[in-house]
Amino acid sequence: MRRRINKFNKYRYPPWLRQTRAVCVQFIIPITVVQGVRTILIPTSFDVLFLAVLILLAAALHLDWI
Incomplete structure (x- = not known):
């Protein structure tokens, strides 16, 4: 049987990195x-570009893309 490879598992990160992300x-x-x-x-x-980056970062963190 072939084992599934999960590319992203947030529980495999070190505890300090999980705390920083939280x-x-x-x-x-x-x-x-x-x-x-x-x-x-x-x-x-600059403000518009910075706001766009913040919105993308917020979405990525909320949807667990990062």
């Missing part, structure tokens, strides 16, 4: 909201 998940949404408000008030190209 802290990032808690802080990414408030930082994204603040950056979104800042982008609405004073939009610059």
